[in-house]
Amino acid sequence: MLIFIVRRLLQSVIVMLVVALIAFLIFRYVGDPIVSMAGVDTRLEDQELMRERLGLNDPFYIQFWNFLTNALHGDFGISYRLQQPAMRLILDRLPATIELAVVSATLALVLGVLMGIFTALRARSFLSGVIMTLSLVGVSLPTFLIGIGLIYIFAVELQWLPSNGRGTTVQLGWWRTGFLTESGLRSLILPAITLSLFQMTLIMRLVRAEMLEVLRSDYIRFARARGLPDRVINFRHALKNTLVPVITITGLQLGSVIAFAIVTETVFQWPGVGSLFINSVQAVDVPVMATYLMMVGLVFVTINLVVDILYYLVDPRLRVQGKGR
Amino acid sequence: MQYRHKLLTAALLSASILAGPVSAETLRWAKAADATTLDPHSQNLGTNHNFLHHIYETLVEREVDGTLVPRLATEWAIKEGEPNVWVFKLREGVTFHDGAPFTADDVVFSIDRARSETSNMRQLHAGVDHVVAVDDHTVEVHMVGPNPLYPDNLTNTFIMDREWSEANNVVEVQDYAAGEDNHAVRNTNGTGPYTLTEREVDVRSVLTWFENHWADKPQVTEIVYVPIAENATRIAALLSGEVDFVQDVPVQDIERLESSEGITVTKGPENRIIYLGYRFGEEPLKTSNVTDSNPIDNPLVREAMHLAIDRDTIQRVVMRGNSIPTGVATPPFVNGWTEELDAYPAPDPERAKALLAEAGYPDGFTITLDTPNNRYVNDEAISQSVVGMLARIGIKVTLASRPIAQHSPQITNNLTDFYLMGWGVPTFDSAYIFNDLVHTKEGNFGAYNGGLYSNPELDPKIESLETEIDIDKRNATIAEIWDVVQKDRVLLPLHNQMLAYATRKGVNIAVHPENQPLMMTVTFDQ
Numbered sequence: 082m083l084i085f086i087v088r089r090l091l092q093s094v095i096v097m098l099v100v101a102l103i104a105f106l107i108f109r110y111v112g113d114p115i116v117s118m119a120g121v122d123t124r125l126e127d128q129e130l131m132r133e134r135l136g137l138n139d140p141f142y143i144q145f146w147n148f149l150t151n152a153l154h155g156d157f158g159i160s161y162r163l164q165q166p167a168m169r170l171i172l173d174r175l176p177a178t179i180e181l182a183v184v185s186a187t188l189a190l191v192l193g194v195l196m197g198i199f200t201a202l203r204a205r206s207f208l209s210g211v212i213m214t215l216s217l218v219g220v221s222l223p224t225f226l227i228g229i230g231l232i233y234i235f236a237v238e239l240q241w242l243p244s245n246g247r248g249t250t251v252q253l254g255w256w257r258t259g260f261l262t263e264s265g266l267r268s269l270i271l272p273a274i275t276l277s278l279f280q281m282t283l284i285m286r287l288v289r290a291e292m293l294e295v296l297r298s299d300y301i302r303f304a305r306a307r308g309l310p311d312r313v314i315n316f317r318h319a320l321k322n323t324l325v326p327v328i329t330i331t332g333l334q335l336g337s338v339i340a341f342a343i344v345t346e347t348v349f350q351w352p353g354v355g356s357l358f359i360n361s362v363q364a365v366d367v368p369v370m371a372t373y374l375m376m377v378g379l380v381f382v383t384i385n386l387v388v389d390i391l392y393y394l395v396d397p398r399l400r401v402q403g404k405g406r
Numbered sequence: 407m408q409y410r411h412k413l414l415t416a417a418l419l420s421a422s423i424l425a426g427p428v429s430a431e432t433l434r435w436a437k438a439a440d441a442t443t444l445d446p447h448s449q450n451l452g453t454n455h456n457f458l459h460h461i462y463e464t465l466v467e468r469e470v471d472g473t474l475v476p477r478l479a480t481e482w483a484i485k486e487g488e489p490n491v492w493v494f495k496l497r498e499g500v501t502f503h504d505g506a507p508f509t510a511d512d513v514v515f516s517i518d519r520a521r522s523e524t525s526n527m528r529q530l531h532a533g534v535d536h537v538v539a540v541d542d543h544t545v546e547v548h549m550v551g552p553n554p555l556y557p558d559n560l561t562n563t564f565i566m567d568r569e570w571s572e573a574n575n576v577v578e579v580q581d582y583a584a585g586e587d588n589h590a591v592r593n594t595n596g597t598g599p600y601t602l603t604e605r606e607v608d609v610r611s612v613l614t615w616f617e618n619h620w621a622d623k624p625q626v627t628e629i630v631y632v633p634i635a636e637n638a639t640r641i642a643a644l645l646s647g648e649v650d651f652v653q654d655v656p657v658q659d660i661e662r663l664e665s666s667e668g669i670t671v672t673k674g675p676e677n678r679i680i681y682l683g684y685r686f687g688e689e690p691l692k693t694s695n696v697t698d699s700n701p702i703d704n705p706l707v708r709e710a711m712h713l714a715i716d717r718d719t720i721q722r723v724v725m726r727g728n729s730i731p732t733g734v735a736t737p738p739f740v741n742g743w744t745e746e747l748d749a750y751p752a753p754d755p756e757r758a759k760a761l762l763a764e765a766g767y768p769d770g771f772t773i774t775l776d777t778p779n780n781r782y783v784n785d786e787a788i789s790q791s792v793v794g795m796l797a798r799i800g801i802k803v804t805l806a807s808r809p810i811a812q813h814s815p816q817i818t819n820n821l822t823d824f825y826l827m828g829w830g831v832p833t834f835d836s837a838y839i840f841n842d843l844v845h846t847k848e849g850n851f852g853a854y855n856g857g858l859y860s861n862p863e864l865d866p867k868i869e870s871l872e873t874e875i876d877i878d879k880r881n882a883t884i885a886e887i888w889d890v891v892q893k894d895r896v897l898l899p900l901h902n903q904m905l906a907y908a909t910r911k912g913v914n915i916a917v918h919p920e921n922q923p924l925m926m927t928v929t930f931d932q
Contacts, residue, residue, distance in 0.1 A: 112810075116811045116814040118449060125818055126850075130523070131526075159587060163608075164442065164445070164587055164588070166587060229639075240647065243648060244643050245639050246632065350639055352608060356635065357608065360635065365811045
């Protein structure tokens with residue numbers, strides 16, 4: 082077990098290094114950070130001076146090496162755009178993204194599972210038809226359009242909910258939360274729905290398909306033959322077996338919700354790491370981009386590690402193989 | 407129903423009572439981007455200056471009509487008998503937000519800070535030799551040579567307090583390589599009409615009126631500044647009543663907003679010209695099928711391109727009416743602009759084709775047009791329409807579209823044959839255009855002369871503008887230079903950009919040519 086985890090950890094470190102390397106290779110093609118820092122009116126020799134001071138004239142492996150050694154000391158550099166430490170900017174923005182991600186993941190999971198069960202059990206009812214049709218919208222419409230559509234209906238026309246931002250927030254230690262105020266909660270509704278829609282339909286369709294599969298299996302038929310009530314069969318016997326793949330998918334999706342909330346955050350001006358990343362890309366803010374990508378890499382590596390360990394615990398066959406080696 | 411009506415009336419009444427007369431009004435101001443830093447000398451970016459103009463103040467200020475007016479300086483003039491020295495008389499009774507008095511020493515400190523090596527404002531003070539405080543309210547700026555336009559360079563150089571800067575260790579401008587962020591990046595102490603009371607970068611800033619400010623109390627006593635990057639969301643926030651003023655209105659939304667109830671759109675010309683540039687010199691172009699010579703170097707070809715461009719169509723179709731077509735590469739406020747220069751010919755593809763044939767290219771030629779796609783209003787769409795217009799006379803243009811961060815190096819490194827660019831003139835004087843776009847690329851000159859145009863007769867004339875203090879003589883030289891620039895078709899101007907501000911009805915704001923509206927000038931109806 083220990084050997085397995087250590088090996089996994091080593092692999093994770095390599096993955097992180099590769100992420101950083103690829104990131105730095107890409108940065109060379111994003112553009113010239115000086116252009117957005119200096120504005121067009123800055124004299125070229127002053128721009129050259131800035132470039133020199135920032136070490137942008139160094140070959141890429143030296144820049145990469147400097148980034149790595151500084152990062153190991155916890156120094157991720159100063160944002161070119163905002164002139165503040167990149168790590169602090171990311172940490173300031175992280176709570177907003179995590180709150181949004183957790184709420185929309187919960188929303189997706191709860192509603193997705195419920196609707197999945199319903200459409201499986203009442204496959205022929207009219208409401209199931211409506212849900213299934215609407216779920217196609219969730220899968221196929223781009224997040225951007227859904228967001229703009231919701232803003233138009235609920236903010237501009239009905240004026241029920243705010244169109245952007247996070248409302249009033251409360252500072253709890255270093256964590257800035259929007260959960261404790263009314264405007265914070267109201268601001269959360271539209272972005273959370275937008276972000277959850279795709280996951281929700283995904284989970285719903287998954288649960289439905291699994292459930293239909295399970296309901297057809299022999300042990301359910303026997304249970305029915307034994308005269309067990311429908312409620313017990315559906316929820317105790319069938320649902321339990323349905324949830325295994327759902328948990329796997331949800332875990333992985335949570336990572337991508339955190340990492341790819343970018344579009345939703347941009348549409349709603351949600352002050353999370355995603356919108357910070359987009360602004361940084363436009364300004365070619367290398368330190369922030371690099372730190373963000375490292376963070377996303379870390380999130381995925383950690384989630385995969387946890388999932389792997391879970392598999393290891395769940396599946397005895399893996400354990401036997403592990404010992405054999 | 408009746409009941410609901412009553413409720414609504416009651417609500418409206420109470421709202422109007424609450425809003426009341428002009429005692430304390432909050433203005434919620436939305437813009438596409440936030441100020442990146444609060445350090446006034448760190449970055450030369452319009453968005454930053456616009457924000458900081460409310461907290462810090464400059465010696466002189468640019469009015470909405472383009473003229474210079476007093477701010478912290480009340481008078482300024484060239485010193486009698488010493489053409490190299492500018493004398494500024496300072497306003498008395500001004501205090502910084504922390505209570506410290508504003509004196510000449512702070513001006514000396516701030517100008518020195520702005521021209522220090524890590525400052526990004528230093529090019530505006532390149533001609534300064536040294537600055538001295540004569541007494542508490544008089545400052546002399548000694549220039550290297552005569553500099554008739556130096557006050558024009560001061561409209562964005564903010565004055566900081568020397569004591570505060572020393573106490574907080576911000577005498578030097580932030581140095582990225584140092585690895586620490588500077589106190590001035592996130593804290594302010596200016597003399598301006600508002601103090602910064604709340605700030606969350608990229609999210610929200612609150613500015614409150616500074617009671618000890620020297621000027622009259624403005625109608626706006628609190629500003630809530632919200633950057634909203636996404637165009638559609640920014641407009642939605644105005645339509646839903648969440649903000650009062652949207653500064654960056656996308657062209658495609660102007661029409662819709664004008665017809666929306668409760669919204670006012672104010673339009674005006676911006677200090678920014680959009681033009682095409684191309685490669686001069688005999689060396690063949692890199693992106694053309696003509697490999698033995700440079701077709702652009704032939705004046706007939708440039709004239710043909712000039713005649714092929716249909717500026718009115720670009721204005722009508724691409725810009726939806728929101729641009730001012732022009733035949734000269736300078737905005738109308740700028741010293742040197744005349745109506746004759748501004749005139750442009752009706753498009754004449756037949757004659758353009760004849761000129762091309764005369765130049766030896768009856769079947770035209772191919773070329774690549776480099777265009778930015780995120781910098782100017784509809785920049786990529788403008789270039790697309792240019793492709794079509796040149797195709798009519800046989801010039802087959804391939805479009806290469808890039809974000810500005812990648813486009814700009816193409817021009818400064820002279821990698822492009824044909825490009826679209828925009829140019830603002832912060833000094834409001836033609837010399838600024840000649841220095842960077844027309845003068846031969848050498849030393850401090852011609853930094854954005856992407857086409858490497860070089861005219862040895864013009865260069866000394868351009869350089870003379872820097873030091874000529876006889877205004878009439880100087881203006882005559884400017885006119886001479888424009889004549890040559892127009893005759894040679896050094897640049898192919900398209901139009902001046904227009905700015906549009908959208909507010910809820912009842913909020914009055916004038917369009918500022920440098921897109922730096924000041925909230926203390928905003929008035930509310932009633």
